[in-house]
Amino acid sequence: MTHFVRVQTADFDLGVEVATLRAGNPGVGAVASFIGCVRDLNDGDAVSGMFLEHYPGMTERELTQICETAAARWSVFDTLVVHRVGALQPLDQIVLVAVSSAHRGDAFRACEFIMDYLKTRAPFWKREATPAGSRWVEARASDDAAAARWTDTSAVA
Amino acid sequence: MRIGFSYNRPMHEHAASIQLVFLARLRERFGIARETYPLPVEQASVAMLLSQLRARGKVFAEELAEGRAFRVAVNHTVVSPDHAIRSGDEVAIFPPVTGG
Numbered sequence: 001m002t003h004f005v006r007v008q009t010a011d012f013d014l015g016v017e018v019a020t021l022r023a024g025n026p027g028v029g030a031v032a033s034f035i036g037c038v039r040d041l042n043d044g045d046a047v048s049g050m051f052l053e054h055y056p057g058m059t060e061r062e063l064t065q066i067c068e069t070a071a072a073r074w075s076v077f078d079t080l081v082v083h084r085v086g087a088l089q090p091l092d093q094i095v096l097v098a099v100s101s102a103h104r105g106d107a108f109r110a111c112e113f114i115m116d117y118l119k120t121r122a123p124f125w126k127r128e129a130t131p132a133g134s135r136w137v138e139a140r141a142s143d144d145a146a147a148a149r150w151t152d153t154s155a156v157a
Numbered sequence: 158m159r160i161g162f163s164y165n166r167p168m169h170e171h172a173a174s175i176q177l178v179f180l181a182r183l184r185e186r187f188g189i190a191r192e193t194y195p196l197p198v199e200q201a202s203v204a205m206l207l208s209q210l211r212a213r214g215k216v217f218a219e220e221l222a223e224g225r226a227f228r229v230a231v232n233h234t235v236v237s238p239d240h241a242i243r244s245g246d247e248v249a250i251f252p253p254v255t256g257g
Contacts, residue, residue, distance in 0.1 A: 036257050052256065055180055055249060058233035083256060095257050115257065123230075123249075124256025125181035136182040139226070139253030 003067035003079045005060050009086040012096055021080050022100050028077055032107035033098040034115050040090035042137065045130040050137075052085045052094070055123035059083075066117045070099070074106040079114065083124065113150050120147040173199055173244035175206075180251035183227065186216045196244055203229050204238040206248065226253050 004021070014033060022028045040047055067079040082096040097114045101107040126137040173196035177189075184190050197209055207229070211218045221227065228235050230249045231242060242248060 053181060054256070055178070055230075055233075055251065058230055058249065061233050119257040120254065121235075122256050123180070123251060123254050125252065126255045127181075136252070137255040139255055 001071055001076070001078060003064050003071070004081070005063040005067065006082045007054060007056070007059055007085055008082065009084060011084070011093060012082045014096065014098075017080060017082065017096060018098055021078055021098055025077060025100070027102060028100045029102045030104040030107040031098060031100045032104065032111040033096065034111055035093055036095040036115075038088050038090050038092045038094055042128060042130075045132065047090060048129045048131075049087065049089045050126050050128040051087050051134075053125050053127070054083075054085050058123050062122045063118065066114055066121060069117070070110040070113050073113070074101070074110040075103075076101040076106055076110050079110065081114065081118065083118075083122070085124070116143075116147045116150060119143045175242060175244065176247045178247060178249040180249060182252050183220055183250055186220055194248075196242060200241040200243060202238065203231070203236055203240045203242060203248075206242060207238070210250075221250070227251065228253065 014035060018031050018033060022031055038047070038050060063081045063083070067081065070076065070079060077100040079100075080096070080098040084092070084094055088094060095115075095118070097111050097118070099107045099110045099114070101110070120139075120143050127134055128137055174193050175196055177192050177194045179187050179189055179191075194206075197205060207221055211221050228251055229238075229240075230236065230251070231240055231246050233247070233249075
């Protein structure tokens with residue numbers, strides 16, 4: 001089992017990443033993936049672009065730990081997280097999470113879990129440009145709630 | 158009693174210091190990305206460090222006030238206020254994260 005974690009300014013290609021993730025493993029019966037993109041609207045304001053910064057060292061460590069937690073909870077082969085930093089524009093891809101497993105249930109759940117934990121734990125910050133000037137994006141309570149779901153064992157199989 | 162003193166450290170350097178790192182909005186507001194900071198006492202708690210930083214006044218008192226949303230990570234792991242800081246630690250203070 002391997003957890004692949006990358007932080008980069010360059011864009012990524014879903015097809016290439018998934019092909020690499022499942023290459024040579026005939027036991028893979030499912031790959032679930034998620035891509036996050038830059039929207040042109042946030043909190044009611046037009047967004048013309050954003051700058052993503054992170055905390056090098058802690059970011060990679062935190063992402064790897066999140067993937068390890070997912071792999072301990074569900075039956076998965078490999079996990080992949082690619083997160084972009086630097087200047088991004090609407091339509092750009094920001095983040096990719098992909099999980100390979102024998103069956104879809106584990107892949108779906110592990111993928112969603114990794115994404116929910118990434119949103120609340122991985123040290124990334126967005127500064128977005130709006131017509132009124134640039135501003136730091138505020139954390140959302142809905143993201144905390146999404147991550148908290150996974151600790152409520154009665155709610156999630 | 159100090160243990161684990163680094164033998165290659167110059168004698169004139171402060172006996173115990175940490176690396177403070179400020180990120181994102183806090184870095185901008187404080188105008189500081191990274192600084193070497195003398196540890197008040199060996200094994201000072203995170204709460205003690207925050208109290209000292211608040212004493213700088215102005216933006217530090219405002220942003221690090223009780224009840225404000227920020228996180229503290231020691232050596233890349235988020236910790237609670239009672240965590241003991243050791244000489245040589247990297248202590249980062251940052252706003253709630255907004256990636257993804």
